[in-house]
Amino acid sequence: MIAFLAAHSKLIDQIGINALLAVSLMISLRAGQLALAQVACMGIAAYAGSVGAIAYGWNLPTSMAAGTLCAMAAAALLALPTARLRGVFLAIATIGFGEVARIVEINVPITGGAEGLANIPNDANTAWIYGTLVAALAALLAFSRGPWVLALDAVREDEVAARGCGIDVGTVRFGALVAGGAVAGLAGVLYAHANFFITPGDFGFGRMEQVLVYSVIGGTTSAVGSALGAAALTILPEAIRFLHDYREITTGALLLGFIIFAPRGLAGLWQRT
Amino acid sequence: MAANVARHVLEARDLVVRYGGVTALQRVSLRIESGEVVGLIGPNGAGKTSLLNAVSGVATLSEGSIALDGRAIGGLPVHRIARAGVVRTYQNVRLFRTLSIGENVRAGAFAARRAIGAAEIDDVLRQTALGEVDRFAQAGRLPYGAQRRLEIARALASEPAILLLDEPAAGLNPEESNGLGQLVRSIADRGVGVLLVEHDMQLVNDVCNRIAVLNFGSLIAHGTPAEIARDPAVIEAYLGTAR
Numbered sequence: 001m002i003a004f005l006a007a008h009s010k011l012i013d014q015i016g017i018n019a020l021l022a023v024s025l026m027i028s029l030r031a032g033q034l035a036l037a038q039v040a041c042m043g044i045a046a047y048a049g050s051v052g053a054i055a056y057g058w059n060l061p062t063s064m065a066a067g068t069l070c071a072m073a074a075a076a077l078l079a080l081p082t083a084r085l086r087g088v089f090l091a092i093a094t095i096g097f098g099e100v101a102r103i104v105e106i107n108v109p110i111t112g113g114a115e116g117l118a119n120i121p122n123d124a125n126t127a128w129i130y131g132t133l134v135a136a137l138a139a140l141l142a143f144s145r146g147p148w149v150l151a152l153d154a155v156r157e158d159e160v161a162a163r164g165c166g167i168d169v170g171t172v173r174f175g176a177l178v179a180g181g182a183v184a185g186l187a188g189v190l191y192a193h194a195n196f197f198i199t200p201g202d203f204g205f206g207r208m209e210q211v212l213v214y215s216v217i218g219g220t221t222s223a224v225g226s227a228l229g230a231a232a233l234t235i236l237p238e239a240i241r242f243l244h245d246y247r248e249i250t251t252g253a254l255l256l257g258f259i260i261f262a263p264r265g266l267a268g269l270w271q272r273t
Numbered sequence: 274m275a276a277n278v279a280r281h282v283l284e285a286r287d288l289v290v291r292y293g294g295v296t297a298l299q300r301v302s303l304r305i306e307s308g309e310v311v312g313l314i315g316p317n318g319a320g321k322t323s324l325l326n327a328v329s330g331v332a333t334l335s336e337g338s339i340a341l342d343g344r345a346i347g348g349l350p351v352h353r354i355a356r357a358g359v360v361r362t363y364q365n366v367r368l369f370r371t372l373s374i375g376e377n378v379r380a381g382a383f384a385a386r387r388a389i390g391a392a393e394i395d396d397v398l399r400q401t402a403l404g405e406v407d408r409f410a411q412a413g414r415l416p417y418g419a420q421r422r423l424e425i426a427r428a429l430a431s432e433p434a435i436l437l438l439d440e441p442a443a444g445l446n447p448e449e450s451n452g453l454g455q456l457v458r459s460i461a462d463r464g465v466g467v468l469l470v471e472h473d474m475q476l477v478n479d480v481c482n483r484i485a486v487l488n489f490g491s492l493i494a495h496g497t498p499a500e501i502a503r504d505p506a507v508i509e510a511y512l513g514t515a516r
Binding site: 146147150151153154157158160161162163164165166167168169 | 329331363368371372383385386427
């Protein structure tokens with residue numbers, strides 16, 4: 001068992017980070033906001049935390065705090081001008097923001113450009129990653145007992161009726177996007193500190209697309225479902241190596257299968273209908 | 274009505290709502306007090322829903338003022354008007370369909386800025402003749418008539434001073450409609466002021482203290498059900514002029 005975990009520790013760490021990203025997207029989707037800037041927030045946090053760690057010798061908690069604050073600031077800046085956008089229009093605007101962030105990361109000197117940033121302290125171990133994931137899930141669970149999660153649900157279901165119930169839709173939406181940015185920021189700093197080096201290409205639309213697939217397969221409104229979706233799809237490519245060239249097709253087929261036959265995703269196994 | 278219940282007055286003055294070049298409401302004034310049901314009737318397109326939208330903040334007021342207990346609420350955002358105590362239902366039922374029945378009621382309590390527990394949810398559901406339903410069931414799966422009542426239950430959880438009902442009997446059978454009438458009357462008797470937009474004249478005559486009649490965006494008559502039934506302007510609006 002120990003030998004197995006040691007041999008696959010990189011994969012296990014990756015599962016934890018991807019699960020955080022899926023949870024981050026889930027917070028937006030729970031409020032009905034198809035905002036796809038989580039990977040951009042992840043990248044901003046990864047660069048902020050790494051630059052601080054390399055230049056000023058920040059330890060991991062400091063990097064995580066600073067990176068996460070930067071990610072939240074980015075999410076807040078993005079949430080304000082897109083306040084009236086919904087659905088695919090919000091998706092397009094937020095994808096655009098991601099591309100802008102990536103291009104800035106390629107072109108400003110402080111990020112090391114397309115070559116990336118190396119020599120990031122390799123201090124984010126499995127315990128840190130899973131500790132963060134458990135803390136994020138626990139925080140969401142604690143919130144789900146109070147009024148906040150019900151407000152997110154109400155806004156997702158019907159914004160007009162939510163307003164009529166005295167819910168300030170703008171504030172709820174803003175809070176959801178910033179909270180999602182925070183979780184993505186944590187994932188970003190952990191990713192950088194677990195991988196030794198980062199490049200702008202790590203935070204492109206390709207990864208965002210993967211996170212969206214985790215969410216659809218895991219369940220778009222369930223934190224635990226999203227995390228499980230991330231785990232399943234991070235393991236899947238490793239488990240089906242024997243398929244060689246056909247490997248890429250399986251994800252697409254699986255996604256299609258879930259959309260048609262299990263639209264609630266893995267969370268449909270336990271969510272009440 | 275209990276003497277210790279706080280009295281509320283909604284006073285709308287000279288409301289004008291324009292959509293582009295179309296004037297949907299032309300200087301309409303209306304007063305609703307605690308404990309009374311005011312019926313709002315008129316032919317299709319007369320501006321009934323526009324008036325409800327204007328009072329609840331959904332439509333932007335071009336002119337006019339709205340005050341609840343002397344406090345101006347005209348032009349406030351919808352959620353602030355709801356928190357002030359003016360709560361509505363919708364012509365096309367707008368429930369949180371995938372949420373549970375209980376969660377729908379809990380969401381209503383947001384407007385009263387409080388959290389309600391299981392006992393209170395059951396109490397509100399009983400008041401709206403939904404005492405038998407499983408409050409963990411999905412709201413969207415209720416039969417249509419029950420969805421209409423759940424929407425009213427959600428509004429009651431907001432502890433409204435003034436309740437605006439937009440055609441609550443639409444699509445109900447006569448028996449359900451009759452039950453709804455009793456429900457509306459009981460809500461008013463507990464000290465809520467109710468504005469009832471409705472086409473079902475039987476229902477309007479049964480439960481309303483006063484009736485206001487809109488036609489082409491203007492108030493053409495205002496009075497008790499008996500006065501309205503004799504009013505020549507109302508008869509003309511509904512039936513046309515005699516030749």
